[in-house]
Amino acid sequence: EDQVTQSPEALRLQEGESSSLNCSYTVSGLRGLFWYRQDPGKGPEFLFTLYSAGEEKEKERLKATLTKKESFLHITAPKPEDSATYLCAVQAGTSGSRLTFGEGTQLTVNP
């Protein structure tokens, strides 16, 4: 059974204070690892897809990396508008297009 564990559950940062979110996964044949951002009362918003260990992708202040067991979402010099819940999901080769999500990390960036 595919499993995704995200840590920490919640993270408070001061504006400009860089940090990383962790996503550990167990999956049979990884097809892709996805990062989403979810604001209160909204659906998840797609950020990145990573396909193989060593791959990195960047978007503004966010950078996602992937190893064979985990992924990190690095947030550099965050701003209050980066406050949201960040969800990690895996897509396994044995389960078609199904995404298995972690429980998310709730990020709060204080001004």
Place this chain on the structure above:
Amino acid sequence: EAGVAQSPRYKIIEKRQSVAFWCNPISGHATLYWYQQILGQGPKLLIQFQNNGVVDDSQLPKDRFSAERLKGVDSTLKIQPAKLEDSAVYLCASSLYRLGGDDEQYFGPGTRLTVT
């Protein structure tokens, strides 16, 4: 490009009543998904359609949940009868499904269901 549309946005019903949710995916997206997101948890897939055929419904509680996607476009998800534990946000997502290529899923705003 218009996003995934869902309605209603909120619904409150009593247990044992029935309820239906509607989803209109992004134009041209062949694959449609329904997820259940309980408060504080990540979304969990209920059912996946490829055009108007079911691809994956292994996690759908079939004794009370049903879904259809007529003509391969819009979809409805129904719960009958509802239980207290069905209180959640029901998310619809769609993807283009490019074989061997990126397959990002785009989510709608969700329907928040409260069962009392």
